[in-house]
Amino acid sequence: MIRSFSVFAGVAFIALALALSTQISISAQISTPAKISTAAKQIRAAANQEQPHRLVVQVDVNDPVVMNLALNNVNNVTQHYRELGQKVEIEVIAFGPGLHMLRDDTSPVKARIKSMSETMPQLALSACGNIRENMARAEAKDIPLISQAKVVKAGVVRLMELQERGWSYLRP
Numbered sequence: 658m659i660r661s662f663s664v665f666a667g668v669a670f671i672a673l674a675l676a677l678s679t680q681i682s683i684s685a686q687i688s689t690p691a692k693i694s695t696a697a698k699q700i701r702a703a704a705n706q707e708q709p710h711r712l713v714v715q716v717d718v719n720d721p722v723v724m725n726l727a728l729n730n731v732n733n734v735t736q737h738y739r740e741l742g743q744k745v746e747i748e749v750i751a752f753g754p755g756l757h758m759l760r761d762d763t764s765p766v767k768a769r770i771k772s773m774s775e776t777m778p779q780l781a782l783s784a785c786g787n788i789r790e791n792m793a794r795a796e797a798k799d800i801p802l803i804s805q806a807k808v809v810k811a812g813v814v815r816l817m818e819l820q821e822r823g824w825s826y827l828r829p
Contacts, residue, residue: 709744709779710734711824715816719754721765726829727758728769735777745779748819752785752812756792759784761801774805785812 712734714727731747738745751758758764759782774780784806792800802808809815820826 709746710738712747713816713819713824713826714747714749715828716749716751716755716758717753719757723829724758724766728766728773730827730829731780747779748781748783750783750812750816752788756784756788759802759806761803764803767803770803770805782806783809783812783815786810788812
């Protein structure tokens with residue numbers, strides 16, 4: 658019994674020594690700034706080859722502060738991944754009272770959206786068709802949307818479907 662314990666202890670000691678020497682060797686290999694920089698570039702390149710990051714942003718209130726916060730978030734996310742050399746897709750979905758964000762006649766952020774769309778081809782803007790129809794009935798007129806907006810049948814359903822496909826969700 659003592660002999661088998663001695664053998665076990667010896668094997669464990671050898672395994673530990675090998676593990677430590679391997680770890681020290683790896684640390685020594687990447688400890689120089691040039692090697693760290695190369696490793697960072699390799700990690701960045703590998704990340705660039707993956708699918709784009711995807712973010713869906715919900716706007717469901719008629720509040721210019723919330724609308725601008727949503728657009729600030731879009732700008733920040735876009736700038737962050739641009740600096741990393743990575744792709745990002747962003748979709749803003751407006752429904753409920755938030756549809757005013759995409760209405761041509763009432764949007765407090767219409768000019769800002771126009772400007773952003775010109776520099777961000779990865780930005781999509783979706784307007785809830787159900788809410789648009791309800792607003793048209795309530796106001797007894799057609800509800801004009803900004804040219805950058807596309808109509809989806811139901812904003813909530815679009816939001817669900819994107820989340821089910823793995824998109825990250827944000828409600829500012």
